[in-house]
Amino acid sequence: MDPTPTSGTEYFHRVVDCQWACPAHTDVPEYIRLIAQGRFSDAYMLNRGSNVFPGILGRVCDRPCEPACRRGRVEDKPVAICRLKRVAADNRDDITDRLPVAPEQKNGKRIALVGAGCASLTVANDLMPLGYECVIYEALDVAGGLMRYNIPAFRLPPEVLDEEIGYIVDMGVDLRLGTPVDSMRELLDAGYDAVFVGTGAPKGKNLHIPGRDDSENIHIGISWLESVAFGHIDKIGENVLIIGVGNTAMDCCRTSLRLGAKNVKVMARKPRDFFKASDWELEDAEEEAVDIVVNHSPKEFVIEDGKLVGMTFELMEYDIDDRGRITDTRIVGETMIPCDDVVLAIGQDNAFPWVERDLGIEFDKWEVPVVDPVTFESTREGVYFGGDSAFGPKNIIWAVEHGHQAAISIHKYCEGSSLTDRLPRGVTLQSAKMGIHEWSYSNNFDPVSRRLVPNVDLRERFKKLDIEVELGFSAEQAVTEVERCLNCDLQTVFFANLCIECDACIDICPVDCLTIEENGTEEEIKRSLKAPFLEDEQQLYVSEPLKQTGRVMIKDENLCVHCGLCAERCPTSAWDMQKSTVAIPYAIDEMNQDEARCQPERKAG
Numbered sequence: 001m002d003p004t005p006t007s008g009t010e011y012f013h014r015v016v017d018c019q020w021a022c023p024a025h026t027d028v029p030e031y032i033r034l035i036a037q038g039r040f041s042d043a044y045m046l047n048r049g050s051n052v053f054p055g056i057l058g059r060v061c062d063r064p065c066e067p068a069c070r071r072g073r074v075e076d077k078p079v080a081i082c083r084l085k086r087v088a089a090d091n092r093d094d095i096t097d098r099l100p101v102a103p104e105q106k107n108g109k110r111i112a113l114v115g116a117g118c119a120s121l122t123v124a125n126d127l128m129p130l131g132y133e134c135v136i137y138e139a140l141d142v143a144g145g146l147m148r149y150n151i152p153a154f155r156l157p158p159e160v161l162d163e164e165i166g167y168i169v170d171m172g173v174d175l176r177l178g179t180p181v182d183s184m185r186e187l188l189d190a191g192y193d194a195v196f197v198g199t200g201a202p203k204g205k206n207l208h209i210p211g212r213d214d215s216e217n218i219h220i221g222i223s224w225l226e227s228v229a230f231g232h233i234d235k236i237g238e239n240v241l242i243i244g245v246g247n248t249a250m251d252c253c254r255t256s257l258r259l260g261a262k263n264v265k266v267m268a269r270k271p272r273d274f275f276k277a278s279d280w281e282l283e284d285a286e287e288e289a290v291d292i293v294v295n296h297s298p299k300e301f302v303i304e305d306g307k308l309v310g311m312t313f314e315l316m317e318y319d320i321d322d323r324g325r326i327t328d329t330r331i332v333g334e335t336m337i338p339c340d341d342v343v344l345a346i347g348q349d350n351a352f353p354w355v356e357r358d359l360g361i362e363f364d365k366w367e368v369p370v371v372d373p374v375t376f377e378s379t380r381e382g383v384y385f386g387g388d389s390a391f392g393p394k395n396i397i398w399a400v401e402h403g404h405q406a407a408i409s410i411h412k413y414c415e416g417s418s419l420t421d422r423l424p425r426g427v428t429l430q431s432a433k434m435g436i437h438e439w440s441y442s443n444n445f446d447p448v449s450r451r452l453v454p455n456v457d458l459r460e461r462f463k464k465l466d467i468e469v470e471l472g473f474s475a476e477q478a479v480t481e482v483e484r485c486l487n488c489d490l491q492t493v494f495f496a497n498l499c500i501e502c503d504a505c506i507d508i509c510p511v512d513c514l515t516i517e518e519n520g521t522e523e524e525i526k527r528s529l530k531a532p533f534l535e536d537e538q539q540l541y542v543s544e545p546l547k548q549t550g551r552v553m554i555k556d557e558n559l560c561v562h563c564g565l566c567a568e569r570c571p572t573s574a575w576d577m578q579k580s581t582v583a584i585p586y587a588i589d590e591m592n593q594d595e596a597r598c599q600p601e602r603k604a605g
Helices: 010-014 017-021 028-036 040-051 054-060 081-091 118-130 158-169 184-188 221-229 247-258 279-287 396-415 475-482 504-508 522-528 565-569 587-604
Strands: 110-114 133-137 174-176 194-197 218-220 239-243 263-267 291-293 296-304 307-320 326-338 341-344 383-385 426-431 433-435 490-494 514-517 552-555 575-583
Touching: 010 017, 010 426, 010 575, 017 028, 028 040, 028 081, 028 475, 040 054, 040 081, 040 396, 054 081, 054 158, 054 396, 081 475, 110 118, 118 133, 118 158, 118 194, 118 396, 118 587, 184 194, 194 396, 218 221, 221 247, 221 341, 239 247, 247 263, 247 279, 247 341, 279 291, 296 326, 307 341, 383 396, 396 587, 490 552, 504 514, 504 565, 514 522, 565 575
Parallel strands: 110 133, 110 194, 133 174, 194 383, 218 341, 239 263, 239 341, 263 291
Antiparallel strands: 296 307, 307 326, 426 575, 490 575, 514 552
């Protein structure tokens, strides 16, 4: 194998698995260390730089970082990264004097943003400090988008939304509530320099089977949740069926319990391994006695005398191969399950009836706008899409990253620059060595299991719709959980020219992640490792040939617990523990670089 390239950003970013997996590339290890030090405000601000909404996402993020967490390869459960984010938000001081501010002198550019959800708010957050005027059009009378009306208050309190949205709007955003955009043509004719569309995926999918149109007790999930959030619905029948098994379905079933349902079943067509809902969402629902029923495919709504009395389901059976794929499907029976109400949570679609089709904005066969995945520009210059409106339903943290990238594009478009000529991510390394056996981080491996987040007692949580179920970690519990972090950003950096091949690092490594072996193909090297190779997606580190024998140092990043023993034991300092910091460019960085390029010209003039 060729030596692993470590001079660019890819390697030392990628091996920090949680940060690599986060769409916004939040510096997870650093902010949770700040929490352990009691520096909650610093942790919050570090978080906010990338994810914009730490208090919101600390409660409802879909947590792509946690399945990637290397702690999950050491034991069953990853570090509770998401809930630690909430600790910073709940325990911080007043940080308003540390927030970005908009300059009094504007740059003369006006940007229209459609929808006051997480994507549009992120664009405004990034562009307002650059001197742009941002006008947000929102059809509802309150900002927040799906964060407001799709996520129940028992998971995300309105006051948390109001505070973090306010941090952005208070920069001087022109927020026009109760002002739907009915025509893209009219918006384009209004003289804006660019338009960003962040309207989400506001149309719930229907289920067209017999009986669908014969009862008012069959509801579309996201519309039903919106009606509950705004107080238009305050009750439901005792026996409720939820069709679908995504995260929206979990919100629907738990909301039903708070509106008076006594028996709630979530009906799934396929086995549990094929569910779209996150494991923790399923666990929360089952803790509240929701019954999740697998292998039931909806066939018919049963209507008697104009009243919904149940649903008929086909009983399904599946053949699944060794790779977890369904190879055959059979109907093996049929059953009728009584119910008073049905909530359909089988997916969401975009809805763009207000975008005229002769404006140069192309849509694909699914009526989704054709959007560049890097710049987020549509097929019409100056018009951008982000969040669910661009690529279909994902989650908040994806929409935030879309907003960051769209803001860069909008700035470059308004400046007349190439949208694809963007600053790259960068990585800096700094030695963590403070003494022969002393490091600037806690390098002890803590074997304790993941902390459980305390919840409101089951006997209390259903009394009101807005009782927040999760109480969050205390500061003391947070410190214990942080100690489970393996400090993956403290990199084991190897200097091949200093290695004397004494094998001291090999002998002392407690997890056998190091091997010195003859070079060969990737498969040959994997077979030669001291410990079995765990994860194909994680690349191996392979050094340059060692000067004594020509062999190579190999490191399996999957196993390393970043204890630093190899660096302590090495007699020649061929190993060092170095803190890596990933620099993520935003719109303000692009502006600063543009200004720096202009400085010589100004001096010459």
